[in-house]
Amino acid sequence: MSPVTHFLIGWTLANSVPSLDKRERAIVTWASVVPDLDGLGIIADRLTRTSTHPLNWWGEYHHTLCHNLGFALLVAAIAAVLARQKLKTTVLVFISFHLHLIGDLVGARGPDGDQWPIPYLLPFSRSEHLVWSGQWALNAWPNMLITAALIGAALIWARQRGFSPLEMISTRVDAGFVRAIRARVPLRSAA
Secondary structure (H helix, E strand, O other): OOHHHHHHHHHHHHOOOOOOOHHHHHHHHHHOOHHHHHHOHHHHHHHHOOOOOOOOHHHHHOOOOOOOHHHHHHHHHHHHHHOOOHHHHHHHHHHHHHHHHHHHHHHOEOOOOOOOOEOOOOOOOOOOOEOOOOOOEOOOHHHHHHHHHHHHHHHHHHHHHOOOHHHHOOHHHHHHHHHHHHHHOOOOOOO
16 A cells, blocks of 8 residues: 555544544554655665666565564554553554554555565564465555545544644644635534
């Protein structure tokens, strides 16, 4: 799945628990994106592709370094340190991280039909790799439908709750976005 979809999945999970504050929502949200840190090798690959020693970090490490139980435990431990509601946030971070893995398992097949197996038990074991034969392509309609539904949920919640995923970028931008949504679809006043 795309990083945007992963982000929206994490944000939706974070907002399913109304008692989380802005910081904890951000921690839970980013836990659904952070496994893709191992995909940043693509930058080095592109920069060295015409050199005498091109790198293949993306091919070698994407879905390996950060798509596993060991990294999930590290991310959860960091969340436990950073969160105020430690247990609740840490459990949600662990779930959010795993939603990323599930999303990749079901919807991240490459355009050439290649699947990305997930070495889930790393670094504890190299024996098992998760793969699903029904994995759909990254640009398949189910991914687009999921993303559209998550955008719809974010818009509804922004109107109702007064904040959107933009709160993690800028409070001012988020407030303007919420005002714009509420101007087009006003909240009903209690009669």
